[in-house]
Amino acid sequence: MRDRGNSPTQSKSVFSLEKMIMLLTFFLSLIGLFFVFEASTTESYRLVGHQYHFLKQQGISLTLGLIILFITKHWPFSFWQKTAPLWFGLGLLILFLVLIPGFGVELNGARRWFLFGGRVFQPVEFFKFALILFSASWMSKNPKPQSFLFFTGIFSLFLLLQPDMGSLLILLWIVFGMFYLAGGNLRFLTIIGSLGLGLLVVAILLSPYRLQRLTTYLDPSKDPLGSSFHIRQITLALGHGGWFGVGIGNSQQKHAYIPEASSDSIFAIVAEEVGFIGGSIILLILFFYAYLIYRLALSFPDKSFAQMFVFGVFLWLGGQTLLNIAAVVALVPLTGLPLPFFSYGGTSLLMILTTIGILLSAARTINEPVGSRIRKK
Numbered sequence: 001m002r003d004r005g006n007s008p009t010q011s012k013s014v015f016s017l018e019k020m021i022m023l024l025t026f027f028l029s030l031i032g033l034f035f036v037f038e039a040s041t042t043e044s045y046r047l048v049g050h051q052y053h054f055l056k057q058q059g060i061s062l063t064l065g066l067i068i069l070f071i072t073k074h075w076p077f078s079f080w081q082k083t084a085p086l087w088f089g090l091g092l093l094i095l096f097l098v099l100i101p102g103f104g105v106e107l108n109g110a111r112r113w114f115l116f117g118g119r120v121f122q123p124v125e126f127f128k129f130a131l132i133l134f135s136a137s138w139m140s141k142n143p144k145p146q147s148f149l150f151f152t153g154i155f156s157l158f159l160l161l162q163p164d165m166g167s168l169l170i171l172l173w174i175v176f177g178m179f180y181l182a183g184g185n186l187r188f189l190t191i192i193g194s195l196g197l198g199l200l201v202v203a204i205l206l207s208p209y210r211l212q213r214l215t216t217y218l219d220p221s222k223d224p225l226g227s228s229f230h231i232r233q234i235t236l237a238l239g240h241g242g243w244f245g246v247g248i249g250n251s252q253q254k255h256a257y258i259p260e261a262s263s264d265s266i267f268a269i270v271a272e273e274v275g276f277i278g279g280s281i282i283l284l285i286l287f288f289y290a291y292l293i294y295r296l297a298l299s300f301p302d303k304s305f306a307q308m309f310v311f312g313v314f315l316w317l318g319g320q321t322l323l324n325i326a327a328v329v330a331l332v333p334l335t336g337l338p339l340p341f342f343s344y345g346g347t348s349l350l351m352i353l354t355t356i357g358i359l360l361s362a363a364r365t366i367n368e369p370v371g372s373r374i375r376k377k
Contacts, residue, residue, distance in 0.1 A: 017296045018363040024289045025069070025356050029062055029349070031282075032341035038248065039269040040262035040344060042255045054262055054344055057119075061346030065353030072357030077365050080358055081305045084137035088151075091130030094123040095158040112162045124167045125347040127155065128174070129355050132312035135175055139182035140305040148179055149192070160203060166335030170320050172196065177315040182303055230265070233258045234328055237268040245275030262344040264336050267328045283325065286340070290318035293359065299366055306362045313359050317352070 033055070040054035047053060094114075098104035104111040105120070114121040138147070152175055159168035176189055237253035240246060251272045254261045261269055271279035293314040300307035317340050324339040326332045338348045 014296065014299050014363055014366045017292055017299070018360055021289070021292050021296065021356070021363075022360065024285070024292070025353070028285070028289065028341040029066070029353070032343075032349075033058055033062055035266060035270050035342055036262050036344045038251070038273065039254050039266050043262065057346060058344055058349070061349045062353075065350045068350065069353045069357035069360075072354055073360040073364070075358075075361055077306065077358070077361045080133055080309070080361075081137050084133040087130040088134035091123070091127035091134075092154060092158070095127055095155060098123050099158065099161055110162055110164065112164050119346065122345070122347045124159065124162075124164060124171075125345075125351045128167075128171065128316055129351045131155070131171060131175060132178075132309060132316060132355070133358075135178045136305050136308035136312055139178055139184075139308050140303055143179060143182055143184065145185070145188050148175075148184070164336070165200075165203075166323070166337040169335065170316070170323060170337060173319045173323075174312055174315045177319075178308055178312050181311050182308060230259050231330055231334060234265055234268040235330065237272040238329065241272040241275045241279070243276050245271070245273050245278055248273050263338060264324070264334070264343060265328060266343050267325060267339055270342070271328075283321075286321050287318070290314055290321065293317065296359070296363060300362070306365065310359055310362060313355055316355075 036058045037052075037055040041051035044053040044055070045051045098114060099111055103114065105113045105115045107113065112122055112124065114123065134151075152172070155171060156168060159165075159171065176193065180186065180189055233253055237251070237258060240252065246252075251269050253272055254269050258265050258268055267279065270282060274282070293310060297307050297310035297314060300310065320337055321340055323332065323335055324337050324343075327335045327337070338345050340352055341349070
């Protein structure tokens with residue numbers, strides 16, 4: 001395997017990427033916290049009698065996440081490769097346990113959460129992190145198609161049983177993308193992807209809930225006060241924002257018109273307040289952030305654990321941002337996926353910041369002298 005070394009020019013470039021990723025992580029975390037507050041004031045007041053409940057909860061998650069980021073940033077990167085199978089095993093275990101009554105909490109017909117001391121934990125957010133770690137470790141060692149099918153099939157089954165189609169789609173996007181980047185056969189992926197698409201269609205047809213989402217997407221005017229209410233209100237928010245928005249704090253749709261206004265649909269509130277121009281700038285920053293992560297991945301030796309891990313983070317954050325925005329602007333059916341850094345959800349934010357800390361730890365290995373890296377090995 002080719003080692004790209006650590007020339008002064010390369011080290012300087014990686015240091016610049018590391019610094020920019022760090023600064024944008026802080027910026028996106030803070031602006032995301034601000035918009036969680038903006039979008040949640042009405043719902044917060046209705047639930048607990050004041051408007052700061054969601055801000056407080058997200059602020060706690062952000063503070064804890066930044067602490068973990070600094071810890072993982074300075075933790076030896078080699079630790080994560082050695083323990084990757086353990087994290088994956090733990091991730092599969094909690095995906096299974098959430099399905100068991102008495103362990104998992106059922107809300108709106110889905111069993112996707114644990115409840116600890118009044119705080120909700122969503123195991124699939126932890127599993128995204130665990131899957132990237134494990135896939136990076138496994139795919140850096142000449143992955144076999146049979147093994148790929150086996151472990152992909154296991155977590156797919158657990159996600160279908162919850163059910164959580166949106167999370168399953170992003171997990172498959174991550175693992176298929178990583179397998180391809182690791183040198184996986186494109187023909188094999190095309191065949192498996194086609195079979196998976198067929199099974200997805202069957203799953204939609206057999207599930208009244210999923211079928212209703214699909215028909216709502218195809219005909220948003222159908223049942224405007226029922227199944228189409230959510231997407232119609234999102235469309236109204238986007239249209240109301242116009243080019244320059246109605247101003248910070250002036251959203252109408254956040255006043256209990258859009259369901260889950262502070263979580264999956266938060267970009268509709270953002271776009272209503274800052275308009276098409278402001279929303280486009282925020283999206284450009286998010287996609288530029290993903291691009292920086294992609295650039296960082298290219299700095300590592302080809303198909304190494306570090307490169308595959310960083311590619312996995314790129315696929316996760318870039319793909320999830322794209323899918324969330326596509327759902328909000330009605331390009332695809334609503335998926336229930338959070339917008340990275342912006343959507344309310346402590347588990348999602350914690351796992352993103354933890355993963356970015358590990359990514360920055362990987363970047364530090366490039367800037368280390370070669371002798372130091374040899375001694376660590």
